Ligand code: COA
């Protein structure tokens with residue numbers, strides 16, 4: 090593109106209707122939209138209300154029809170199984186059409202839900218695209234979640250069919266998914282009619298009467314064509330952590346999402362047809378939905394679906410190997426992955442064996458890119474290292490350095506500028522914009538651009554209460570930070586009980602619910618503290634009920650296991666301490682923010698609202714004494730503290746402090 094960022098941004102604000110209708114021209118419509126935004130039901134906004142399309146057609150068939158059927162669409166690279174497989178656009182289209190035939194044969198039709206619980210295998214993407222092909226709504230559940238979390242999502246989405254695999258592979262461990270699936274179906278009140286199971290050679294699951302073998306079903310199935318749907322029809326529901334244990338079902342529409350992703354591929358990631366993007370994340374997260382599966386395929390690019398870790402599978406050179414082997418132009422992952430690589434290979438020795446001349450950009454998101462990791466990655470690779478900020482809710486970046494339009498000078502610690510369509514503002518608690526450089530709540534003025542969530546699944550009220558009620562006319566991002574004099578946005582951390590652990594979004598409130606369910610626990614608090622590898626990790630503090638006679642260490646171990654069993658290993662709660670009391674305000678709110686500050690080694694002021702300062706003093710050594718579980722360094726050394734986090738109760742304490 091030859092236009093500047095400023096011109097493009099201005100066009101999107103001066104004439105949003107014209108801007109987004111023009112962007113819609115990059116999509117193949119069955120019925121082209123005549124309008125972009127429908128605001129007649131505000132604050133519920135809908136994009137392209139009279140458009141009809143099929144997202145799978147745009148991701149696959151369209152490219153085959155255009156004569157690019159032999160181009161690689163998806164590369165599965167799996168160091169953990171020692172296999173690689175490349176699907177051309179024609180092959181992927183055929184596999185998807187056939188699996189769509191399997192789903193249709195099981196009675197799945199437009200609007201029906203399909204839950205997908207799979208590791209990083211190509212069949213996960215095939216299942217997603219097959220749903221899109223027949224107008225069904227997929228809901229992918231991250232494989233690191235336990236049976237209980239899967240059951241909660243099955244109950245909320247009420248799927249006709251669940252698609253899963255017998256196992257995943259985590260490093261050298263085989264994780265058995267099938268028993269977890271069986272347990273989840275047992276726990277859920279809603280029973281799916283069928284479960285399609287992909288049997289993998291590392292562990293074959295036992296199939297019951299509800300189960301269908303993937304390979305056998307595909308063998309017998311007829312391919313089916315794309316079904317055009319309304320642009321406003323849901324493409325998927327993706328559950329994400331909120332402030333409680335009940336996840337939020339973020340709804341993604343079809344038309345707005347397709348337009349936004351297609352636009353972002355060139356404007357943000359500078360990826361066009363035939364170019365290669367490697368997004369090292371997981372299909373269970375929004376990053377995987379948008380930039381492993383839909384974005385690259387909508388753009389006619391090649392996507393790499395990598396089944397492995399940045400380190401240890403088998404070494405810290407795997408990202409470089411993949412980049413060199415497939416000619417990756419844009420690499421996208423979370424900062425934590427780079428911290429892991431840096432720890433294993435501080436001098437970047439592993440890059441030396443690979444030709445990285447084709448690698449043009451490194452994009453990072455999922456958590457704040459700390460300046461230290463930024464400098465290390467840029468010095469090592471000598472290419473633009475670009476932080477960008479977004480959320481499950483928004484579907485694509487809100488703030489980024491738009492490489493495909495104009496590369497802005499990087500300011501370490503900032504993801505750069507708001508992208509077209511995003512009117513980002515920073516407000517104080519009364520709703521007034523704060524001066525440049527001052528911290529506040531980061532909000533987006535409504536309406537948000539195409540691709541952002543139109544609502545929560547089956548819960549318009551929660552959508553309004555969670556996101557739209559704090560500031561009238563604005564979407565509350567849940568992040569705090571500031572904008573500097575030159576418009577650079579700095580995102581400093583969550584203002585609620587959400588934490589980011591190794592780029593995985595988790596709820597401390599959800600973990601507290603699990604701890605509180607233990608019969609010996611009277612009360613508890615879970616806080617996210619700075620961690621030199623994972624950015625943040627959770628720590629739990631519990632007060633036992635009077636008369637509880639069990640050894641403290643025994644209860645602590647049980648609580649760690651309970652969170653692992655109920656939420657999943659991904660919660661990474663490995664440190665729970667029994668304490669005599671929790672520090673509170675006079676109105677009885679636990680001082681989590683103060684606890685966090687002390688745990689992170691900051692000189693945290695004692696709130697004037699504290700009820701009993703001796704309780705806080707007694708807790709100090711427990712808070713500060715922790716050793717980093719993995720590398721033995723003191724948590725205080727972690728340079729990735731994301732200040733600005735304070736839950737509702739802390740806000741009260743802070744406010745009272747004046
Ligand atoms: N299925 C089953 N278990 C899983 C899983 C999955 N898909 N993903 C993670 N887990 C398990 C892990 O095995 C680990 O279990 P353990 O406690 O028994 O060791 C636990 O969940 C925590 O996983 P994780 O937080 O990923 O820690 P890790 O030590 O295994 O790896 C990193 C650390 C930094 C290497 C890893 O988190 C990583 O590569 N992150 C990249 C960031 C990313 O993908 N972010 C997504 C959004 S962009």
Ligand code: AMP
Pocket residue numbers: 329374375376453454455456457458476477478479480481482504566567568580581582583589592593594
């Ligand atoms: P998720 O919905 O899992 O993508 O997590 C979204 C949250 O991750 C955001 O609300 C932020 O708290 C955090 N996050 C994502 N990207 C960034 C970034 N570039 N800088 C700071 N925080 C980020």
